[in-house]
Amino acid sequence: MSDEQRNTVWRFAMIFIVILLGFGAVLGKIIYVQVAERDEWLKVAEKQVPTHRPIKATRGNILDCNGRLLASSMPQYYVYMDTRVPALHDKNGALFTAHIDSLAFDLARIVGDHSAAEYKGRISHAYMRGEKRLKVCDHRINYLQRQDLEKNSLIKKGKYKSGIFFEDQHRRIKPYGILASRTIGSIYGEGGSGNSGLEKGFDKELRGEDGMSSIQRIGGRNESVPVEEAKDGMDVVTTIDANLQDIVENALLVKTRERNAKWGCAILMETQTGYIRAIANLDRSEEDGQYFEGQNHAVQRVEPGSTFKTIALMAALDDGKIDIDDTVRITKQPWVYIRNSKHTDAHPMDTVLTVRSALAVSSNIALAKLITHSYEGSARKFVKKIERMGLLDSLYCEIPGADKARIDVPRDTVTLSKMSYGYSVELSPMQILMFYNAIANGGRMMRPMLVTAIEQNGESERTFRPEVVKSSICSRSTLRDIQGALHDVVWDDHLGTAAKRLWSRKAQSNLVAIAGKTGTAQLFMRGHGYSGKHHRITFVGYFPEDKPQYTCICMIEDPQYPYDAGMDCGSTVRVIAEKTMAYTGCYVFRDGVRHLEKRN
Numbered sequence: 236m237s238d239e240q241r242n243t244v245w246r247f248a249m250i251f252i253v254i255l256l257g258f259g260a261v262l263g264k265i266i267y268v269q270v271a272e273r274d275e276w277l278k279v280a281e282k283q284v285p286t287h288r289p290i291k292a293t294r295g296n297i298l299d300c301n302g303r304l305l306a307s308s309m310p311q312y313y314v315y316m317d318t319r320v321p322a323l324h325d326k327n328g329a330l331f332t333a334h335i336d337s338l339a340f341d342l343a344r345i346v347g348d349h350s351a352a353e354y355k356g357r358i359s360h361a362y363m364r365g366e367k368r369l370k371v372c373d374h375r376i377n378y379l380q381r382q383d384l385e386k387n388s389l390i391k392k393g394k395y396k397s398g399i400f401f402e403d404q405h406r407r408i409k410p411y412g413i414l415a416s417r418t419i420g421s422i423y424g425e426g427g428s429g430n431s432g433l434e435k436g437f438d439k440e441l442r443g444e445d446g447m448s449s450i451q452r453i454g455g456r457n458e459s460v461p462v463e464e465a466k467d468g469m470d471v472v473t474t475i476d477a478n479l480q481d482i483v484e485n486a487l488l489v490k491t492r493e494r495n496a497k498w499g500c501a502i503l504m505e506t507q508t509g510y511i512r513a514i515a516n517l518d519r520s521e522e523d524g525q526y527f528e529g530q531n532h533a534v535q536r537v538e539p540g541s542t543f544k545t546i547a548l549m550a551a552l553d554d555g556k557i558d559i560d561d562t563v564r565i566t567k568q569p570w571v572y573i574r575n576s577k578h579t580d581a582h583p584m585d586t587v588l589t590v591r592s593a594l595a596v597s598s599n600i601a602l603a604k605l606i607t608h609s610y611e612g613s614a615r616k617f618v619k620k621i622e623r624m625g626l627l628d629s630l631y632c633e634i635p636g637a638d639k640a641r642i643d644v645p646r647d648t649v650t651l652s653k654m655s656y657g658y659s660v661e662l663s664p665m666q667i668l669m670f671y672n673a674i675a676n677g678g679r680m681m682r683p684m685l686v687t688a689i690e691q692n693g694e695s696e697r698t699f700r701p702e703v704v705k706s707s708i709c710s711r712s713t714l715r716d717i718q719g720a721l722h723d724v725v726w727d728d729h730l731g732t733a734a735k736r737l738w739s740r741k742a743q744s745n746l747v748a749i750a751g752k753t754g755t756a757q758l759f760m761r762g763h764g765y766s767g768k769h770h771r772i773t774f775v776g777y778f779p780e781d782k783p784q785y786t787c788i789c790m791i792e793d794p795q796y797p798y799d800a801g802m803d804c805g806s807t808v809r810v811i812a813e814k815t816m817a818y819t820g821c822y823v824f825r826d827g828v829r830h831l832e833k834r835n
Contacts, residue, residue, distance in 0.1 A: 292443030293405055295468030297419055297433055299477045300512075300687070306419050306434065308405040311375035314346075314384070315400050318362040318369060322396040330396065331362060334389035341387045345380050348373045375404065415480050416528035417516045418634065418685065432531065433471060433685065436635045440689050443468035469696060472688040474510035479503055482814045483513035487789065490807045491517050491526055494794035500532040500664050501790075503811060504672050506783045508701040509681030511632075532790070534637035536661040540756030541597045541800075542773050543657035546670060547606050548594055549717055550620040553709040556609035559716035562587050563601045570600045576649045578603040581755065591716065595723035596730040597753060599656045606655035607648060614651045618644045625680045625705035626662070626670055632683045638663050657756055664790050667775055671751065672786040673705065674721065675777035678714045680705040721750040722780065725805075733774060733801035742774060742805035747812045751776020753800035758793060769793050774804035778812045784819070787811050 297306040323331040339354035349357070354371075361369040376384070381401060384390055394400040407422055420432020428442060429435035446465035483501050491499035496519065503513040518529030551557045567583040578600050593601035610617040621627075627640050641661040645651040650659050665683055673680035682702040689697040709717075725733045725742045732753040733742035742749050754773035757765040775788040789804040789811075 289445045289447060291405070292445050292465040293467040294407065294422070295441040295443065296470045297441075298470055298472045299475045299480075300473065300510075301476065302472075303477050304410045305415060305473065305475065305477070306407060306409050309408050310378055310403050311406050312378075312381050312401040312403050313375055314342075314371040315402060316358065316361070316369040316371050317367055317394075317398040317400070318358070319365050319367055320395060320398040322392075323362070323398055328362075330389075334387075334397075335359065338387055338389050341384060342371065345383045346372050346374075346376055371399070375406070411477060411480075413528045414477065414484060415475055415514060417531045418475070418514045418533070431636075432634060433473065436633045437471045437686070437689070441468045441471060470690045471686055472690060474505075474508075474512060474685055474687055475514070476512045478818055479815060480513040480515070482818065483787075483811055484515040484517075486807050486810045486814070487515045487517055488526055489810075490789070490803055491519070491791060491794075494791060494798055494803060495519070495524075496791045496795070497793040498529070498532055499526075499789070499791045501807065501811065502533055502664060502668050502788050503815065504668055504683060504786045506672055506675045506777060506786055507681070509669075509672065509684050510687070510701070511683055511685050512785070514685075531634060531636075532792075533665050534632065534634050534663045536638040536641060536663045536666075537771060537790075538658055538660065538756045538759075539662045539667055540657040540754035540771060540773060541599075542667050542671075542752050542754035542775055543660060543662070544594060544597065544602050544655065545674075545717060545721070545752050546621060546624070546626070547602060547617075547655045548590065548720070549624070549709050549713060550617060551605060551609045552590075552716055553713040554609070554616070554620055557590055557605055559589070559591050559720070561590050561605075563590065563593055563598075563604050564588075565593075565598050565600045570603065572603070572607060572652060573649065576652060578652065591720045591723060592727075592730055594720040594752070595727050595732070597724075597732045597755075602655040603652040607652045610651060611648055614645045614648075617651065617654075618642055624670070624708040625673075626666060628682070628704050632665055633685045637665070640666050657754065664773075664788050667773070668786055668788040669704070670708075671775045671777065671788070673708045674714065674717055675750075675783035675786050678707045678709060678711070679703060680708055718750065721752055721776070724752050725749050725776070731801075733776075733805040736802075739802050740806065740809065741799075741801040742776060742809050744809045744813055747778050747816050748780040749776045749778045749809060749812055750780045751805075751808065753805060755800045768796075770798070772798060772800040772804050774800055774808050776805075776808050776812075778816070785812070785815060787815075 294308040296304055299305055335355055335358060339351040339358065342354045343349060343351040358369065358371065389397045390399045409416060409419060418432050420434035420436075421430045422428060422434050423430050429438035434441065444466040447463045483503050487499045487501040498516070498518045501513070501515045502511060504511055514533050516528055516530060516532045517526040519526055552559060564587050565580060566585050569577040569579045571577055580598050580600050582596065588596065588598065588601055590605065593605070606617070621642055627642065640663070645654060645659065653659050669680060669683055680703065682704050684699065684701065687699055688695050724731045728734045733751065735741060735743045742751060751774055754775070756771045757767060758769040758771060760766045760769065771790065771792050772794060773788065773790045775786070777783040777786040787808045789807040791804055794803060
């Protein structure tokens with residue numbers, strides 16, 4: 236190999252070595268950066284990459300049937316101050332010195348968490364320390380307070396000069412307080428999803444869709460730049476009338492307090508539509524004895540007691556097992572059908588009653604005899620007949636977790652006989668109301684409704700129409716017979732359990748004619764069985780009787796003695812009926828004839 240060839244090879248080798256060393260240096264630097272300087276460069280990267288934060292959607296409102304707010308998300312604000320802004324430190328802090336007194340004075344006057352001197356002291360100390368995010372006020376302020384603060388001479392200069400900025404949070408409020416509170420429901424925390432009631436049932440519509448913002452470094456400051464705007468939640472328009480709700484809730488509160496009851500429930504339904512105009516649930520606090528909206532008893536099933544007698548009689552009448560004028564003997568002594576099966580009456584007497592009178596006086600013995608003799612050996616037919624009336628409809632209202640009715644086929648005749656007057660079956664107050672509303676509505680059963688529309692910015696997105704569960708729960712003749720018996724419950728002063736007695740008018744009113752049924756059920760006490768000292772009392776009725784507009788139920792749990800379903804629950808429904816008709820129209824007696832006078 237010549238010298239020239241050797242030099243050429245040597246030059247190529249040197250070039251290759253240089254390239255190899257350069258590649259090794261680059262590779263070494265990459266490894267060093269990825270391992271030794273990894274955390275430092277990640278911090279730098281985080282500062283350069285925009286941070287995305289959600290923009291919370293404003294939760295929609297829940298409105299009554301007249302557009303009044305029942306639940307709303309109201310904006311509230313935290314007040315912060317960045318004391319480092321250059322404008323506050325220019326010219327030896329001339330701007331800060333000139334305005335700190337007026338700022339402290341306005342904070343004390345408008346917010347009132349602290350005195351003006353205390354506000355001045357805490358802001359001045361933060362200014363000296365150069366705090367980036369001073370929480371000026373201890374608590375959130377409302378929109379009107381913010382507007383008032385923004386009139387302050389320093390704050391008016393804007394956040395880049397004053398350092399003052401506001402962060403908003405929406406708080407769920409109920410302008411009417413506890414009014415229908417349990418039905419309206421609640422949400423988790425300040426901005427969470429629905430936890431109960433309509434807030435939960437319509438959570439998807441109410442909560443809206445969150446947006447997204449990007450925190451970017453602009454002009455030496457972090458700025459929030461919207462990337463995707465939030466879509467606010469829709470409004471839910473309910474069937475509830477705030478005025479009628481107030482009437483129902485107050486009437487129930489008076490009676491539950493008077494009887495020191497464990498809880499009370501009352502519901503007012505519009506007969507032809509099934510719209511729930513008012514729904515009240517009151518529980519007694521164990522701590523101070525005051526009443527509050529606790530559990531939603533309206534949709535929790537219980538043994539209905541004697542209000543079930545109407546259902547049992549309707550089944551037997553419609554099946555042709557009995558006639559309304561048939562007679563049945565009742566006695567002061569318990570009726571023993573078979574061994575260990577005793578039936579007694581609350582008002583024992585030795586007499587013979589028609590089927591119609593048996594319902595008016597609410598005789599357990601009469602009902603047990605009638606149903607046992609009618610369906611002995613065919614109890615399944617009895618239950619199937621009741622099912623066909625629509626009582627087991629599983630979608631009977633919009634409240635999540637509403638209990639289904641429990642009406643099982645009895646395994647023995649003893650259970651069948653007790654079912655005839657409301658034991659070994661369970662219905663919610665709402666389901667009892669739905670059945671009696673069908674009686675008032677000419678046999679047409681309507682689904683109880685709490686919501687009529689979903690709206691966005693005042694425009695209807697979805698509407699809900701009255702829904703028929705059963706076009707007819709029984710024959711016309713059966714319906715007339717049952718309506719006549721329910722009339723006697725209130726207007727037969729000799730037998731009716733809700734009729735006038737001496738000083739008590741019970742469900743009888745001089746202003747509006749009411750028909751309905753009382754119910755009393757012994758409470759099952761765990762470990763002790765059914766108690767003769769603890770009861771659940773009920774009255775459910777409709778009014779005005781000849782042209783029903785409303786159906787109402789009142790149920791009271793474990794009232795203090797002396798108590799009576801007609802006297803307590805019947806009188807509560809009477810008060811509700813009289814005030815409801817005064818609000819919606821006046822139903823009066825004139826010249827011995829009832830007249831409906833609509834208000835202007």
